[in-house]
Amino acid sequence: MNDADPRRAALRRQLDHWRRALEALLRFDEIAAADAWASLAPDLVRSIRLRFDKAAGRLMAELTGLERRAASADGGETADIEEQLVALRQRYSLLETTIDFYGDAINSRSNPVMQRTLAGLDHLAVLSMQRLLAPLGHPAPPVLSYVDRGLGAAIMKAGLRLWDPTVLSPAATIKIARHNLMRPTALIHETGHQVAHILGWNEALADALEDALSGESPELARVWAGWASEIAADSYAFAHTGYAAVANLHDVLAGDADYVLRFVPGDPHPVSYVRVLLGVEMCNAAYGDGPWRGLAQAWVERYPLADADAEVAALMRASLPMLPRLVRVCLDTPLPALGARALSHWIDPAEVAPPVLQRLALAGGSALARSPYWSAAEPLRILALSGLQMVTQPARATAIAETQQQWLQRLDPLPVAA
Template sequence: MNSAASWMLAQEAKALLGRLARIKPFALYEPMVPAAAISLPAQAAIESYLANGRRELREQVHTFLDWLHGSGGWRATPAEAQRRFTLLRLRFNAVLSQFDIFADVLTQRSEHETGIWLSGLDVVAADALALPDYYQAPPVICYLDRGAGAAIRRARTRLPGGGDNPVAIIRVPRERMVGIGVASSLVHEVGHQAVALLDLVKPLRLVLQGLEKGGHQKSGVWYFWERWISEVLADFWSIARVGVASTLGLIGVVSLPQAFVHRVGLDDPHPIPWLRVKLSCALGKALYPHPQWEELSKLWESFYPLVGLEEEKRWLLTLLDRSIPDFLEVLLNYRPQALGGAALPEIMEIGERQPRHLTKYYQAWRKSPAQMGKAPPSLVFAAVGQAKIEGKLGPEEESQILAKLLTQWALRSTLDSAASCAAALPRTRAVAPATYN
């Protein structure tokens, strides 16, 4: 290879090293109050992952330079050397992309109030995900973005450029802050992470496919439920954790022009919006029997009546609606190996989230607000949602209460982490104060 090509590629490779050296740990330059910071396990997981990526890339650049200046480089053609450098630069861009994924999340933590609320949402997400008897939950961090829907980049899934995501990252719609709707969206996405950890989607799909092929009662509808099962399981998780707050939040998301609510799209993994709310009400009624679910379902039907739809679409929606009881019979009685033979409702804290209990919790907390901040966050959102549907809590007060709670949970989590770190430090002998003459 000629000296000009070798010199130019060496300069470009060294430039990569220079730019790589400017990527610092987030702890060195992200300004935020301590209460807005992500959890210590999340910080450690992210910094460790990114540091390993930078170290591996640095080693690859040095290996390339050694090859370039060695006998291999001298024998290679400029085209071969350029090919190797191009692959190296693509890897560099992948490292930057991974860095930016976390930077976009952490930068919001410096926003006034918002940063602390996000830290509070981290606490809510961790509580909603916790299922210690069945899996070890990964750290969860939240951030805000535009749009009406939430999304998750699950932990242990592939990141751009390779490598497994060390934490779960949940995008929350900014327009949902602050109200019970944020819990509905947040816990739905948490449900996707939980379902993946339990590996429920694939086995349930096989069950539903078997019902379709076997000519089971209402055969023809199972194809749809099999296609939607991932989103249905996430909705189940949300209802199981926050009760009617989940359905109310869902209604807020899918309240769209009628053409969208009744749209039948086989390319969408979500159930048809009209049917999805009906299913949410049916799930709520199955888990938490109460007249409110039937009333809410009828209210939804009055918002989006099927009258006036083309006959084929009305027939399909009616057929799917009537198949909900059969589908729930399968879903709620499914006993996968991952749950040790237990059914899904049996692993959730269904008992204390019954509407009558939530009403009592809320009444007690109104008399002693400090106790609300000490309760599990998902239980609090469930009780607030119950109070809202019963007309005991208006939207203005709801927003004020939840904003205070998010701040309180963020602060408590920060102080608990600090106390745990302090307790883990070795005790040192007290040192007498210095004296000066």
């Protein structure tokens, strides 16, 4: 290349810059702390690095080709090389976003307490997925949980294409909101999303919800079918953790009236007003009377439908009498995606009914949070019990949360009881 040509000299400088940038992008210990990497399962570390190595390798090969062309080409090709470099920069940006997402997630494990806590949540997440996936012949994907700001949890599902479309997500990467770290029933909501993705449960549930309501109102049926993905995840969290999942969802959604009574066409999240009441109806159906009825009373008093837009109020009033029917669809109706069985066949909410959890508390006593036996035998029900105690014994919530954190930090290395 003749560097006397300023334009071609600028091109060479840019090519050199993006080579260095790609090389730096794969210095993994600069993206996340070495201790944080070391806290992950070795297989997961290898999978993450291999996928990013391959993606960066493709870009590096493309860049090398541009460098060769630039070195041998006459000035007539400069514009074409510049155009292709712009496209490469855009793909670099997508890969950088993907790698930075994982770097930030892994770096949330940069101190020993958080490493052990999140490793315990990883363990619970995998167990919760295995309960439905294993009997239906599917392996549970690895999990990378992380803590971040915000009100709600979230998941980047394993197997989905990331910002860089050449990279598939190597794990179910689950965000736990910092404020909810010690009442993490939302973890199971997010694993419900992953399970539903693997099984095709969302589509099957959408069909069942629409069928259940089509005789009442085709429009109402379509709206509820459009909420199927969030309803499936809420049902999964309820089946595993019972009333704690409903109360914690209530607390996340309890914003101002505009938020709670907002309907956004096309949004997969149900209107918060009726979403909480659907969870309460799950408690009514599975457990009968209980503190959830007081929660529902307080909810409807705080958010009167008179404050809603007329369209939303009409939608809510049409939905409320349908809630028992919808709960039966969610929990007790066989679906093709669930092996022609109901969710409650595989994961029975009765196992986390408050009286049953109280019997577990009496049987295990203080050893529940310390004994390797109990932690291996009943990890998900211990999570449900801790959640129930925190929402029904607020005066003890801080002590319960501290005990739960200590339990989570001891949980990860434990084998699963046969």
